């Protein structure tokens with residue numbers, strides 16, 4: 001419980017209507033995209049300027065009050081759960097697109113801008129910002145930078161960190177620091193922008209972001225391929241990547257997800273398919289024509305049972321809508337859904353799928369998965385019920401085996417969702433101990449009182 005005087009001080013900084021303390025409001029900020037974590041904050045503040053953020057952090061640092069940064073709360077790693085209580089600092093009122101520069105191909109935004117609003121503003125000017133987490137309808141750009149989010153377009157265009165040119169970050173002591181700028185090239189000192197990108201709200205509060213843009217590709221073509229076997233689909237992905245063509249997107253959907261989506265929104269999907277690959281080629285019309293022919297040819301040779309090439313933009317949009325509904329389809333499927341996010345080298349995708357089949361058979365848990373196959377990034381999900389302690393413990397054990405399988409193939413604990421609360425107990429297995437210790441030291445230098453998103457990434461010990 002926070003002292004009353006802190007609430008009064010917060011009201012003095014941001015105004016009465018931007019400080020939420022009712023039970024209902026606190027509950028609304030007590031969860032995120034996970035189904036396993038929940039904890040209510042003592043107060044929620046909704047600042048509108050970096051100066052206000054600075055004053056809130058100074059106040060919190062002096063009184064050692066935990067501060068959990070939050071955008072839209074769509075993350076799926078427990079990242080924005082205020083696990084130690086205290087203040088949730090939510091950026092959704094910092095939602096201005098400050099500049100779109102068509103000549104310099106850059107944009108500067110406040111952190112609370114919703115990704116889809118940004119995409120629409122860019123499209124009006126023929127511009128494109130590729131990182132496209134499938135929560136784009138709600139997630140904020142600040143959240144995507146803090147998570148270094150990815151999405152289907154990342155096969156060809158790379159993840160968020162490849163687009164961040166400049167950041168304004170408020171440090172734990174309230175100092176407003178500027179990093180980078182608006183140039184595509186910048187070799188001035190250490191890459192501190194990279195340190196804050198993906199830092200999950202543990203190192204500073206991002207209050208302004210400058211992003212690199214590219215011109216909107218003039219043409220694209222969507223293809224859908226049906227497979228009888230997940231592993232055969234996985235092999236098709238490897239074959240495409242080895243052929244010299246880089247599609248803009250290669251996504252995987254399994255039979256379970258396919259059926260759930262068709263149940264929720266009937267659109268005539270091939271519900272008997274064991275696996276489905278959804279692909280897109282983009283670029284100039286001539287390049288798209290040539291690349292899509294090459295992709296279709298490889299898909300046929302790789303054993304696709306059926307291939308559909310979308311005849312127009314509305315058919316393509318329907319397929320991609322299906323893909324973006326994938327998470328919703330899995331999350332609604334059980335009381336507790338453990339949706340993971342491992343990534344393996346692309347040439348190990350088939351081996352990983354076989355290992356998943358084996359884990360599923362041995363543990364008795366059905367594993368459903370979809371994901372960004374072109375990046376070797378899959379989201380295996382286990383359905384369970386946290387209220388059934390014995391079953392939940394077995395499900396956790398099965399998930400651990402999935403992590404171990406990914407690591408044993410040279411993969412990583414998280415491709416895009418971050419460590420948050422979900423994966424911190426596996427960090428020691430996945431990282432060089434010296435690197436881990438270095439990260440802890442960096443945290444302590446930047447946030448000596450450990451007020452910023454405490455309890456995340458790091459296990460409890462300090463340096």
Ligand SMILES: Cc1cc2nc3c(=O)[nH]c(=O)nc-3n(C[C@H](O)[C@H](O)[C@H](O)COP(=O)(O)OP(=O)(O)OC[C@H]3O[C@@H](n4cnc5c(N)ncnc54)[C@H](O)[C@@H]3O)c2cc1C
Nearest residue numbers: 071072073074075079134135140142143144146150201206
């Ligand atoms: C249906 C669905 C589909 C998804 N698909 C994808 C996908 O394809 N790819 C992908 O990468 N992710 C995906 N996600 C996960 C999630 O949407 C992303 O992680 C997204 O980047 C989170 O943005 P947010 O605004 O909701 O941030 P939040 O969830 O509010 O916060 C995420 C983290 O960032 C920190 N944070 C937020 N704002 C700031 C700030 N201004 N400064 C410092 N730290 C901050 C928080 O403390 C937290 O640790 C999906 C989630 C859902 C529910």
